[in-house]
Amino acid sequence: MNGGEGLLRWAAPGLLGLAVLALWEGLVRAYAVPDYVLPGPVAIARALAADWPLLSASLLVTLEVAALALVAAVSVGGLLAVLFAQSRWVERALFPYAVVLQVTPIVAIAPLILIWVDSVTIALLICAWIVAFFPILSNTVLGLNSADRNLADLFRLYGATRWQALWLLRLPSALPFFLAGLRVAGGLALIGAVVAEFVAGAGGAGSGLAFRILEASFQLRIPRMFAALALISACGIAIFALLGLVQHLLLRRWHESALRPER
Amino acid sequence: MTAPSPSPPATREGASAASAPLVSLRGVGKRFANGTLALEGVDLDIAPGEFLSILGPSGCGKSTLLRLIAGLAEPSAGRVAWAPGHEERRREIGFVFQDPTLMPWATALDNVRLPLRLAGLPRAEGEARAAAALARVGLAGFERAWPRELSGGMRMRVSIARALVTRPSLLLMDEPFAALDELTRHRLNDDLLALWAESGITVVFVTHSVFESVYLSTRIAVMAARPGRVAAELRQDGAPAPREPEFRTSAAYAALCREASHALAAATAAAP
Numbered sequence: 001m002n003g004g005e006g007l008l009r010w011a012a013p014g015l016l017g018l019a020v021l022a023l024w025e026g027l028v029r030a031y032a033v034p035d036y037v038l039p040g041p042v043a044i045a046r047a048l049a050a051d052w053p054l055l056s057a058s059l060l061v062t063l064e065v066a067a068l069a070l071v072a073a074v075s076v077g078g079l080l081a082v083l084f085a086q087s088r089w090v091e092r093a094l095f096p097y098a099v100v101l102q103v104t105p106i107v108a109i110a111p112l113i114l115i116w117v118d119s120v121t122i123a124l125l126i127c128a129w130i131v132a133f134f135p136i137l138s139n140t141v142l143g144l145n146s147a148d149r150n151l152a153d154l155f156r157l158y159g160a161t162r163w164q165a166l167w168l169l170r171l172p173s174a175l176p177f178f179l180a181g182l183r184v185a186g187g188l189a190l191i192g193a194v195v196a197e198f199v200a201g202a203g204g205a206g207s208g209l210a211f212r213i214l215e216a217s218f219q220l221r222i223p224r225m226f227a228a229l230a231l232i233s234a235c236g237i238a239i240f241a242l243l244g245l246v247q248h249l250l251l252r253r254w255h256e257s258a259l260r261p262e263r
Numbered sequence: 264m265t266a267p268s269p270s271p272p273a274t275r276e277g278a279s280a281a282s283a284p285l286v287s288l289r290g291v292g293k294r295f296a297n298g299t300l301a302l303e304g305v306d307l308d309i310a311p312g313e314f315l316s317i318l319g320p321s322g323c324g325k326s327t328l329l330r331l332i333a334g335l336a337e338p339s340a341g342r343v344a345w346a347p348g349h350e351e352r353r354r355e356i357g358f359v360f361q362d363p364t365l366m367p368w369a370t371a372l373d374n375v376r377l378p379l380r381l382a383g384l385p386r387a388e389g390e391a392r393a394a395a396a397l398a399r400v401g402l403a404g405f406e407r408a409w410p411r412e413l414s415g416g417m418r419m420r421v422s423i424a425r426a427l428v429t430r431p432s433l434l435l436m437d438e439p440f441a442a443l444d445e446l447t448r449h450r451l452n453d454d455l456l457a458l459w460a461e462s463g464i465t466v467v468f469v470t471h472s473v474f475e476s477v478y479l480s481t482r483i484a485v486m487a488a489r490p491g492r493v494a495a496e497l498r499q500d501g502a503p504a505p506r507e508p509e510f511r512t513s514a515a516y517a518a519l520c521r522e523a524s525h526a527l528a529a530a531t532a533a534a535p
Contacts, residue, residue, distance in 0.1 A: 150364040153335050157358055158381040158429075168380070172368045253409055254367040 039223040044230065047223035055212060055224075059231050062208035065121065065193040066239075069128030073185050076129070077136030078178070084137075085144035085170060086162075095141075102134040106192060110199035124196045124208075131192030132185040139181030143174025176255050179247040186239040194232060284308035285346050285433060285465055286332060292340030292490075293327055301327045303490035305341070309433070314459055314466045316476035316483045318523065320531055324491025325469040326361075329435050332467065333358055349432065357426030359436040363418035365410040365425075371397060372406035375425045382429070396424040401454065416447035420454075427458070436468045440475070449508075452478060456506050473527060477519045478511060485523070487530035494530035497523055 021041045027033075028040035035043055048055065080098070084091035110127050117123040147170050155165045197210030209228045216225035251258040291305040301324040309315055309332075317325050330336045331343055333356055349355050365374045375393035384392075394406055400420040410418055419439060426434055440448040456479060459466055470476050476483050480499055487494040499519060510516050 148364065150360045150362065151366065153330075154358065154360075154364060154377075155381065157333060157335060157356060158378045160381045164381055168377070169366070172366065175368070254411060 036220045036222050039226055043223045044226040047221070048227035048230065051224050051227060055209070055228055055231060058207060058209045058212045058228070059235070062190070062193050062197065062210065062232070063235060065124045065128055065197075065208065066190040066235075069125050069132050069192060070182075070186055070189040072125065072129045073133035073136050073189060074182065077133040077181075077185075078140055081137050081140035081144060081174070081178075082166070082171075084141050085166075091141065098134060098137055101130055106131050106195055107199060110196050113196075114200055120200055124193060124200060127196035127199075128189050128192030131195075132189035135181040135184040135188065136178065137181075139177040140174050143177025144170045146177070147173040176251055176257060179243075179250060183240060183243045183247060186243045187236050190232070190236050190239060283346055285311045285349060287344050288328075288332070288341065289344070290341030291328075291331060291338045291343060293324070293331060293336065294339045300490040302331075302338075303340075303492055305491070305493055307484060307493055309465060309467060311346075311432070311465055312463055314456075314468065314479055314481045316480035317467065317469045317486060318473065318476045318483050318527060319471065319486030319491070320488055320527075321471060323486045323488035325471075325486055326437050327491065328486075329437050329467065329469050332433075333435055354429065355432045357429065357431040357434045359419075359422050359426045359434070359439045361438045361441060363410070363415075363422040365418060365421055367410050369410075370406065371402065371408045371410070371413070371421050374410065374421055375428050377425060378429045393424070393428055396428040397421070399427065399458065400424045414447075415443055416451060419443065419451060423455070423458075427462075427464075432465060434464050434466045436466065438469055438471065441471070448475070449511075453506075453508060455479070473520055473523045474511075477516060477523050478506065483523055483526075485526045485530050495526040497526060 025040040025042055028038060033040075039047070080094070084094065106127055109130065110123075113126050114120070114123045117126065151169055152165070155169055160168070193208065194210045197208045198214065201211065201214060209232055212228045213225050216222070216228065248258055286309040288305050288307040291302060291307075292300070293302040294300050305328065307328075317328060319325050327336065331338050334343075345355070365371075366377070369377075372390060372393050375396050376389045379389035379392060380386075394403075397403060397406060400423050402417060402420050402424065405413065405417070405421075410421070413421065422439070426436075440451050443451065452475065455466075458464070466479075468476070468479060477499065482499060483497040484493050485495040485497065486492065497519075
């Protein structure tokens with residue numbers, strides 16, 4: 001790929017975004033739409049700059065919940081997947097309950113968890129974890145079970161222990177699947193954290209971006225609401241890109257998905 | 264592997280007839296869980312040092328037979344017996360699949376080292392032996408290469424190096440060159456023969472190619488299908504002891520191919 005083409009790849013969506021923002025600003029000004037109905041990008045940017053101390057503190061709170069939930073989802077989802085892969089019976093017994101957790105809407109469970117758990121932070125963490133762990137679990141189970149049959153025979157032929165087969169064959173085979181699940185889970189952890197905050201509606205010093213959105217809407221500070229929303233989106237994109245980079249770095253040597261087409 | 268092949272060790276003279284078989288199959292049958300009878304009444308002796316080809320049409324149970332010899336499956340009838348002193352199979356067998364079956368996440372060296380690693384050999388010793396095995400198949404200098412960077416023929420060489428790294432006494436090969444182009448296949452055939460001649464290893468080679476089996480083997484077991492069984496055994500006495508590439512174009516080769524083709528045709532026609 002040459003430099004010019006690479007530039008164009010980034011320039012095309014960037015220019016489109018700028019054009020949409022300009023059109024938005026132009027329409028808002030032309031029709032004199034008040035800020036409390038629809039603020040223009042300039043007003044939103046101004047709010048973002050003015051409220052940055054408040055918003056950035058809330059951003060850190062939300063990001064912390066999302067990151068911890070993702071770590072918990074990776075540990076528990078990964079361990080459960082390895083456990084499931086040890087025996088079909090364990091998988092058959094437990095998998096339906098994992099599905100139940102996944103299909104039950106988090107907004108419906110969150111109030112219960114908030115009642116049962118004293119610490120709001122822990123409750124938020126649990127909600128975000130419930131949303132994030134399933135893609136990791138189901139993808140990793142699929143990956144652990146899709147090791148090459150002939151390679152598995154080879155391991156058997158050489159008398160490999162269960163542990164050796166897991167460590168040297170099944171886990172590496174599962175890695176691309178796990179990473180694909182991780183990329184989905186990263187976004188879901190953020191969504192889970194925000195949704196749980198909405199339900200909790202917790203205010204005070206340690207409140208996250210979702211509470212800032214609620215607060216701003218009550219106070220009709222719509223530009224701040226949009227600014228918080230933009231921050232959440234930007235974080236989601238950053239998490240997705242970061243996990244994509246992790247995926248690329250781990251797989252670039254050997255996996256088909258990370259290879260560039262030959263030219 | 265490119266060195267001219269020395270003639271086989273003297274001990275191989277008449278080995279197949281005189282000494283006790285390394286592995287002997289008696290009345291071996293295999294019925295799968297779904298009821299398919301893959302093999303029935305197979306009697307076969309594998310003599311130490313021979314190059315035995317198992318020749319047959321697709322679906323005649325050749326691969327199943329190889330898996331039974333390797334101990335990857337258990338026969339549902341009859342038995343597979345090893346010569347005394349050779350009972351511990353995993354030390355004795357190298358297996359080459361139809362596909363190279365390499366771990367894509369590991370370098371050529373790590374792929375070849377796998378059997379030694381599974382046996383608990385220290386890393387330094389394992390790497391030294393794996394590098395030597397790669398050199399034997401003509402891949403010195405490719406230790407750090409990833410499987411996807413290698414050509415089909417080179418991947419198969421890595422697979423062969425992995426099978427040889429434990430210094431097995433029996434090398435089982437399941438149509439290893441079927442997916443390769445003809446030139447690559449011929450070169451691998453010659454290199455395999457050189458390896459066989461210099462190491463004294465016993466080879467059981469499954470193939471559906473009459474020409475390949477005649478070129479390589481000291482003996483051919485022709486199989487028939489449904490149920491899979493050994494229909495004929497051909498001793499390749501007319502073939503020169505160290506094969507030269509010119510053998511492919513000789514009259515003796517043509518005659519042996521004709522004989523093997525007839526045997527295969529008869530076996531296939533007899534199938535219901």
